[in-house]
Amino acid sequence: MHSSLSNIRLAGIAVTTGSVVRDFIADGLAAGLDRAALERTAQTIGLRERRVAATGVTALDLCADATERLLAEMGLDATSIDVVLFVTQTPDHAQPNNASLLHARLGLSKSAPAYDLSLGCSGWVYGLHQASLLCAHGGAARVLLCAGDTLSRLTNPGDRSADPLFGDAGSATIVEKTGRAAPWHFVLGADGAGAEAIMIKQGGARQPTGPLTERTDADGNRTHDANLAMNGADVFNFTLREVPTAVHSVLRHAGLTPESVDALVLHQANRFILSTLAKKIGVAEARTPMGVVERYGNQSSASMPCALIDGLGERLNAGPLKVAGCGFGVGLSWGAFAGELGPLTIAPILAFPR
């Protein structure tokens, strides 16, 4: 689906990460793995450090911290927010949704609706699209979009294909209605037939509880039904097949080309995927921020705002920049956008608790 929305602006972004630093090589050695093999993987995939949430800290806490810092940086009162959206797959509770809990924590007006979107690594773009719709056509002047997860808690320590990848983070993004901005373009899509490539089988209504019997795959990785399990090769095939097509399509709609965009911001899955995608899309690596994943890990729906701050923060603050981006992951789903971003308020990436 292509969607074009006008008279909206990205007003500010903040990201809060978990506070616990995990080192890929040290963790692997502690698990009894061979140093040479670890270094080969670290070099090829681009894994070094990640930040995970401290015990008891949730995606809601991380997003609340990012929101409070962003509102302070922008000099805004929370009561000026018309809608709060929360993109997460790791909510505090099965009910109510995280957006309602954040609504109470921030003291938002009762006239401000609050709802969640259940999406992972593509979710920030879906949230941005939803926030943009609300500002362009839905009667909202200012939307708070929170996106974050604590996926590091869902992997099995015995699954070396998934466990070392994930960091925990929460983001806050403010989208506003404005009278002058050029349109943003979105291309959103899904391939539900591939859903089992990234899955946590247990914990929903279909399979709420049950015995947790560990399975071991051909490479010796262990998972059970309550773990986040990922078929890396299938996800890689999906990514190479859909993401370049979506980005080229959204660029075409925006009247841009891979050569003319100032930056390409992709979900920070890992450096290997980022580098492969940049090459296939035709945007130079120098214009594709890749620094997040090696320092913070794969932060699910918070990774794109984190990449915007980490790779482009000062330039976005001065803005505008012609930016294209794409999130991709669980669903399977993808969301690409293109348009002008900035000038906007950037709050620094900080850990919580500090």
Next chain:
Amino acid sequence: MTRTEILAALRADIDVLAPAEEATVLGALPGWDSLAILLVVSHCEHAYDLEVRGPQIRACHTVADLLDLIESLS
């Protein structure tokens, strides 16, 4: 691209496959794991614009089987 050239390109691009001959059993190569499979997927994508899927590669017993697979998809 001949079969010999496909093998030479795989050996040059993917360290794990550097010592590979047609008769080599993939599982016997040190470092032949899910990461190596990703590298083969990526190599085929870049070199031949081919979508080779992980389970197809996992089903290959020897390097010859892998070459058969790539040729069959080309």
